[in-house]
Amino acid sequence: MDAIALTDVSKSYGNVLAVDGLNLAVEAGRTVALLGPNGAGKSTSINMMLGLIRPGGGRVEILGGSPEAAVARGEVGAMLQSGELIGELTVRELVDFVRRLYPEPLGLDEILRVADLTELARRRADKLSGGQAQRVRFALAIAGAPKLLVLDEPTAAMDVESRLRFWKSIREYAAEGRTVLFATHYLEEADENSDRVIVITRGRVVADGTAAQIKAGIGDHVVRFTLGGQPVAGLDGLPGVSAAEISQDVATLRTADPDATVAALYRGTSLEIRDLRIIGADLEDAFLALTREP
Amino acid sequence: MPNYVKIEILRMLRNRRYIIFVVGFPVVFYLIFSGIWGAQTDSGGVRAAVVLMVSMAAYGAIAACLMSTAVPWAQERQSGWLRQLQVTPLPGWAIIVTKLIASLLLVLPSMVLVCLAAVLTQGVRLPVGEWLVLIPALWIGAVPFAALGLLLGSLLPADAAQSAAMISTFGLAILGGLWFPVEIMPEAMQSVVHAMPSFSYADIGQHLVAGGAAPPSAVLTVVAWAAVLGTAAVFAYRRALARA
Numbered sequence: 001m002d003a004i005a006l007t008d009v010s011k012s013y014g015n016v017l018a019v020d021g022l023n024l025a026v027e028a029g030r031t032v033a034l035l036g037p038n039g040a041g042k043s044t045s046i047n048m049m050l051g052l053i054r055p056g057g058g059r060v061e062i063l064g065g066s067p068e069a070a071v072a073r074g075e076v077g078a079m080l081q082s083g084e085l086i087g088e089l090t091v092r093e094l095v096d097f098v099r100r101l102y103p104e105p106l107g108l109d110e111i112l113r114v115a116d117l118t119e120l121a122r123r124r125a126d127k128l129s130g131g132q133a134q135r136v137r138f139a140l141a142i143a144g145a146p147k148l149l150v151l152d153e154p155t156a157a158m159d160v161e162s163r164l165r166f167w168k169s170i171r172e173y174a175a176e177g178r179t180v181l182f183a184t185h186y187l188e189e190a191d192e193n194s195d196r197v198i199v200i201t202r203g204r205v206v207a208d209g210t211a212a213q214i215k216a217g218i219g220d221h222v223v224r225f226t227l228g229g230q231p232v233a234g235l236d237g238l239p240g241v242s243a244a245e246i247s248q249d250v251a252t253l254r255t256a257d258p259d260a261t262v263a264a265l266y267r268g269t270s271l272e273i274r275d276l277r278i279i280g281a282d283l284e285d286a287f288l289a290l291t292r293e294p
Numbered sequence: 295m296p297n298y299v300k301i302e303i304l305r306m307l308r309n310r311r312y313i314i315f316v317v318g319f320p321v322v323f324y325l326i327f328s329g330i331w332g333a334q335t336d337s338g339g340v341r342a343a344v345v346l347m348v349s350m351a352a353y354g355a356i357a358a359c360l361m362s363t364a365v366p367w368a369q370e371r372q373s374g375w376l377r378q379l380q381v382t383p384l385p386g387w388a389i390i391v392t393k394l395i396a397s398l399l400l401v402l403p404s405m406v407l408v409c410l411a412a413v414l415t416q417g418v419r420l421p422v423g424e425w426l427v428l429i430p431a432l433w434i435g436a437v438p439f440a441a442l443g444l445l446l447g448s449l450l451p452a453d454a455a456q457s458a459a460m461i462s463t464f465g466l467a468i469l470g471g472l473w474f475p476v477e478i479m480p481e482a483m484q485s486v487v488h489a490m491p492s493f494s495y496a497d498i499g500q501h502l503v504a505g506g507a508a509p510p511s512a513v514l515t516v517v518a519w520a521a522v523l524g525t526a527a528v529f530a531y532r533r534a535l536a537r538a
Contacts, residue, residue: 050380050381051380051381052377052380052381071380071381071382071383072383072385073383074382074383076381077381078381080374080377080378080381082374083373083374083375083377083378084373084374084375085375086301086305086370086375088304088305088306088308088309089301089304089305089308093301093304097297097298097301098378098382100297101298101382101383101384102382102383103383137378140378144382144383
């Protein structure tokens with residue numbers, strides 16, 4: 001049984017199509033990143049998985065049933081994109097309140113430890129920094145020991161160090177065989193913290209696989225060198241090259257086989273090559289290529 | 295759910311606005327008014343200290359109901375706390391029921407303080423039987439005001455809910471004759487006054503402390519308002535909770 005299964009799901013607001021025939025399935029036990037630029041339909045999709053928004057069309061199944069049923073059984077925990085806490089209550093009171101709403105919650109001290117809140121337990125929620133409040137919202141999301149944890153841009157308000165500690169907490173939680181789905185528009189985050197990346201843009205899945213597969217799908221390396229005003233033609237005919245571009249004396253070749261391309265450049269042409277660089281595709285390139293407007 | 299009621303109460307008791315406006319004001323008003331007029335007696339022979347005790351307890355209850363429901367509820371809807379609760383197993387109806395219970399419990403501090411002030415500063419003495427009817431009557435009678443607060447909180451954004459709760463509290467207090475005797479109002483206003491839930495609500499209390507029974511028409515008015523506002527509150531609440 002898949003933890004999440006979306007079949008032909010769509011949702012529009014007025015005449016804006018936020019989600020457009022989305023199909024995705026997430027097996028139980030995986031940590032999956034939902035990667036996409038702002039406005040790609042990530043939050044709308046997540047809110048439909050949580051039963052907060054009804055899909056306009058298609059079917060959403062969570063842990064084998066409707067999202068509402070999974071939430072009511074206490075099998076889902078979520079950290080939504082925004083949400084203030086109750087300022088008058090302490091961290092400990094908030095976490096304890098939410099964990100008691102679940103049938104089989106984690107222990108209070110364990111939640112506080114995992115979310116790195118033990119020291120802040122007695123602090124009132126209105127005295128927390130943005131990053132601290134995020135950690136409390138994470139604690140609320142895991143409080144009920146949900147089988148499926150959904151996080152919508154969880155590190156938005158965090159600095160680099162809190163971000164690292166935060167992902168450590170999530171990995172610790174996911175290691176118990178739970179399913180985690182997180183939305184992000186940070187590429188490294190998707191790369192480093194998930195075992196599968198689903199790229200969506202304009203409400204559709206445009207790529208789906210491990211970070212490495214997605215990079216490989218784009219595949220190309222870039223070979224770049226300075227021409228210095230030499231006349232040139234036929235660069236796009238070199239072995240492996242799929243596209244060649246010359247601007248301001250710099251030639252940029254996109255190639256599937258950088259070794260062959262470079263060899264041919266030196267042996268097969270009489271060009272004087274300077275400043276040669278070979279740049280590997282990273283997820284950023286892949287992401288930009290996938291989400292570029294058509 | 296007892297746990298939820300507990301944190302709702304805890305947060306209000308830590309809220310300075312609640313403590314000042316809801317718990318503090320009615321007692322302070324009582325001390326001032328009864329200090330001036332407390333010794334007078336009305337046509338029925340009831341001391342003003344007793345009449346004022348009922349009026350201020352009623353005012354405190356109305357303020358407590360409106361303040362502890364409308365504003366926090368509107369804020370929770372806006373700030374995303376409601377959504378946080380919606381992704382937990384807590385059923386939707388439990389939220390409104392909890393808010394109702396909590397607001398009724400939050401009525402008690404000001405009511406008890408006003409009565410205590412009457413007993414201690416004005417030497418008000420009622421037969422035990424009358425206390426035992428008066429307090430529950432004033433307590434249960436506060437239901438329409440809690441419903442009004444939840445209605446406002448469901449319909450309005452937080453800052454508007456704040457103003458609406460203030461205006462409703464003062465409007466109900468003045469038009470219900472809680473701050474000034476109804477008799478000094480112009481003739482035309484009298485029928486408005488008699489239709490107000492706050493008038494009938496306090497009127498029940500006044501009859502009880504005068505040693506009589508609650509007038510059926512006043513009880514009917516409060517029940518009718520409770521039904522109307524309660525129904526409206528449930529509808530508005532369902533709309534506020536509805537999934538887009």
